Amino acid sequence: MLLLKNMGAIIIKIEILKPGVIFKNHKDFCIKTGITYKNSTDSKKAQLKELARYCSFEKKGHSIIVNSRYAIPLPKKKNVKNAVYNELIEWLVLDILAQEHNNGRVYITKSKLISSLGFVNKNYFKHMHNKKEIALLIGADSYTVQDFYNTSQSSFKKAIETALKSLADRSMISYTSVFKVKENGQESRLATMEEKNAILVCQKKIMKKLGFAKLSQIRAKGKKVWRDFESQVNKELYLYNNISSYFQVYEIILNSKHLEEECISMLELLLKKAEQDTYTQEINEKACAKLLQNAKKRHTNSVDNLYRRESNYIQDISALIDMLIKSGSDSISDDLVSLDIGTLDKETIDVIANIFS
Structure with a gap:
């Protein structure tokens, strides 16, 4: 029995997409996969764009050669400017829930979810209480570093909760914020x-x-x-x-029955490591671009916050993105340790004191 997947308005027989399968031309591809053949250039491009969600392939002349079929389809990319992270986040949240040890339910802090989804690098949370030192390291005002943390966390929280609400709206998950305590x-x-x-x-x-x-x-x-x-x-x-202490976490529960009704098995949701890395890397790249874009808007539109109007504000934000957000950035732990205010001259110490006062 062939499994069918919805390609937008198209139903495709995904079992046809086996590694090594060769379609001699676009029409042959459409016939064998059950897609309506259309001879326009735009239609062909749209169909191949959709095909790329289900498998990797290459074109040789008129032929289409399938290299491998994905365990689950890649998220469908929308032409909506504000839908920056949503589908990628949704897929990775489902992947977290589908992990065998989670058994369809997780309790996870906002910071852990931000890290797990690839929004930030290890420097971000590890050194979030070293804002003054970070400011000194890049030659920025400490208020700019605080502003960066406030605005970035707000952006991440909004993106995560938008994705969670979308999944809940389709009855694929339920989620709530709950308290955990420690004695x-x-x-x-x-x-x-x-x-x-x-x-x-x-x-x-x-x-x-x-x-x-x-x-x-x-x-x-x-x-x-x-x-x-x-x-x-x-x-x-x-x-x-x-x-002795308390904190809040997201409780997220997977509706596995609903997924089965949509012909998505739990095994399909277990992303291969390479695919997961691709998703988190894309989220990270989008996060970097979005944070810089938002900073430029704040710089242009700022009225009350004078430090946002400074000429070096965008340059400082860009440096913070490279240091705290961008995937693969070097650890700054040693750099922060090497900051020795005692070795600086009096004039520099006075400047630092004014910045941090």
Whole structure:
């Protein structure tokens, strides 16, 4: 029995696409794969573009030669400017869920998901608390580094949740944000209902104490203020319910039955390593381009933030992208360690002090 796959408005017999199969010309390809033959150049290009989602192939003269068929089709690329990451993210989320040890359910932090999907390199989270040192390393203002982290994380979160909402909208997954807690010396676990209520009570108490009405207002003040808030909440929680710390994770559950109805088996979802690397690399390239594009818009449209209007703002953001986002970038750990302010002259120290004050 031939398996059929939908190529946009086309149904193709994918079992035909075996390595080494040769179609003598485009018409022969259409007949054997069940595609309606159209003799226009644009139609042929569109059909071959769709074919490239299902297999790798080459053309020799009029012939089409299949090299290999993909375990799962590549995501269909949309001509929508804002759909930068969505389909690639969706596919990789499904791949994570399909891994045997996950059994169709994962609890994953936002930072872990950002890293797993290829948005950033290892420097990004490893050194996110070394913003002043990073600023010194590239010769930028520390506010620019903080701004970069704030805007990039907002961009990543939006992209991830857009993809998750799209999958949930098609009933392929369900997802929610849940609390995990730690007790002294214990592994993290899901919070009980009583503990969830305790977390909310303590958050509200500390928010009022610090003069905030919303969590988003605290986040907008930067990581230092947010860490102070979380530290105070943790202390309150320990007194309240003996919890040493808490954090939020995504709970994502795969609807495997729905996938089976769409003729996608769990085995098909297990991406080959080479394919997975291709997807994460493409996400990374798109992330780099998108972050630079957004920085240029902020630079052009900025009114209140004077440092965004500085002539070197785009150059600094580009350097941060190369250092913290771009796949394959060298580790900056040794460079940060080698920063020795004690060896600098007084004039340079005064400049640094002004930057970091």
